[in-house]
Amino acid sequence: MTAKTNGEDLMGHYKAEYIWIDGSDPTAKLRSKSMVIPSGKAPPLWGFDGSSTNQAPGENSDCVLKPVFTCPDPIRGGDNLLAMCEVLLTDMSPHPTNTRAACAAAAEKYADFDMWFGIEQEYTFFDGIRPLGWPANGFPAPQGGYYCGVGSDEVFGRPIVEAHMDACIEAGLMIAGINAEVMPAQWEFQIGPIGAPAVGDHIWLARWLLYRIGEDIHISDDENKGVSARLDPKPVQGDWNGAGAHTNFSTRQMREDYDACVAAAEALKANHDKHIANYGHRIEERLTGLHETCSYREFRYGVSDRGASVRIPWQVHRDRKGYIEDRRPNANCDPYKVTELILNTVCGAAS
Numbered sequence: 001m002t003a004k005t006n007g008e009d010l011m012g013h014y015k016a017e018y019i020w021i022d023g024s025d026p027t028a029k030l031r032s033k034s035m036v037i038p039s040g041k042a043p044p045l046w047g048f049d050g051s052s053t054n055q056a057p058g059e060n061s062d063c064v065l066k067p068v069f070t071c072p073d074p075i076r077g078g079d080n081l082l083a084m085c086e087v088l089l090t091d092m093s094p095h096p097t098n099t100r101a102a103c104a105a106a107a108e109k110y111a112d113f114d115m116w117f118g119i120e121q122e123y124t125f126f127d128g129i130r131p132l133g134w135p136a137n138g139f140p141a142p143q144g145g146y147y148c149g150v151g152s153d154e155v156f157g158r159p160i161v162e163a164h165m166d167a168c169i170e171a172g173l174m175i176a177g178i179n180a181e182v183m184p185a186q187w188e189f190q191i192g193p194i195g196a197p198a199v200g201d202h203i204w205l206a207r208w209l210l211y212r213i214g215e216d217i218h219i220s221d222d223e224n225k226g227v228s229a230r231l232d233p234k235p236v237q238g239d240w241n242g243a244g245a246h247t248n249f250s251t252r253q254m255r256e257d258y259d260a261c262v263a264a265a266e267a268l269k270a271n272h273d274k275h276i277a278n279y280g281h282r283i284e285e286r287l288t289g290l291h292e293t294c295s296y297r298e299f300r301y302g303v304s305d306r307g308a309s310v311r312i313p314w315q316v317h318r319d320r321k322g323y324i325e326d327r328r329p330n331a332n333c334d335p336y337k338v339t340e341l342i343l344n345t346v347c348g349a350a351s
């Protein structure tokens with residue numbers, strides 16, 4: 001490689017934003033950094049300091065970033081890219097925090113099932129320490145009118161939601177829609193239907209875009225500050241809905257036959273504890289049996305039942321085929337982990 005001599009050398013280049021999942025415990029978070037790459041060259045392997053991300057000790061700190069999914073960067077535009085990465089050890093094996101590798105292996109093992117996923121990612125906007133638009137003292141009017149609401153007394157943060165939806169479309173992510181949620185300042189976007197591990201790639205990148213766009217849209221009370229989006233599963237204690245990541249899924253067989261939908265729900269029932277343990281930190285605060293949830297202590301499925309662990313949509317019951325909704329995952333879940341478990345549980349039971 002020749003040394004760069006002047007600014008002109010950088011003309012024929014683009015920027016790739018390397019995005020990865022760190023080792024934060026108990027809930028991992030996103031990190032990213034930018035590489036300037038000659039035009040026409042794909043994003044190469046890269047390294048980072050794992051001792052700063054809870055992924056390595058200081059005396060042996062190098063971890064490897066392997067781009068596994070790239071898409072246009074809607075923030076920078078042009079030829080610039082976002083690159084979702086897996087974290088590897090220097091021997092090129094998956095890092096212990098890399099949950100995508102196991103997800104991809106499960107999807108490969110059960111490729112014949114052609115499993116599709118649609119994830120509903122709920123989240124809450126924060127202005128400093130309180131939800132966006134909430135009064136400095138006390139609470140807004142009780143829940144009831146906010147879900148899919150309209151008007152400045154009901155809806156907080158729509159400019160970010162709109163910009164985020166456009167950014168996801170521009171990036172080529174499989175965003176299916178958005179809606180305002182039951183708690184004011186809480187929102188949802190849906191990704192899918194799409195296979196694994198792609199659904200996880202798209203969810204993690206859509207999360208990254210949400211955080212990134214919130215940096216630039218200054219609609220908080222302090223006009224010099226952006227708005228933070230959080231995946232806290234129970235952002236406000238009391239009579240306020242938590243935030244989940246309902247995971248809808250279907251195998252080819254489920255899309256043709258209702259009995260396969262029921263069999264999938266039964267397979268989830270037989271593995272309830274294992275799923276709950278991997279569906280996001282503080283799940284017991286959210287799955288209380290109130291606020292459209294079933295207690296984490298039990299497992300129930302039912303047609304149209306939003307108080308069940310797993311809902312069979314009414315039209316699936318009517319059509320005798322389709323998909324089911326696992327309502328248990330928390331907003332702060334790892335979609336690679338959730339989809340890996342569903343693949344292994346549902347396809348394993350049907351094999």
Ligand code: ADP
Nearest residue numbers: 116117118119120190191192193248249250323
């Ligand atoms: P809800 O009524 O629970 O709010 P949403 O409309 O928010 O439902 O989300 C439904 C999700 O189900 C969407 O992400 C959609 O892509 C997904 N979905 C629809 N059909 C299927 C299918 N056959 N397999 C998997 N996911 C599906």
Ligand code: MN
Nearest residue numbers: 120179188190
């Ligand atoms: Mn929804």
Ligand code: MN
Nearest residue numbers: 120122181188
């Ligand atoms: Mn929802």
Ligand code: MN
Nearest residue numbers: 120246325327
């Ligand atoms: Mn749902």
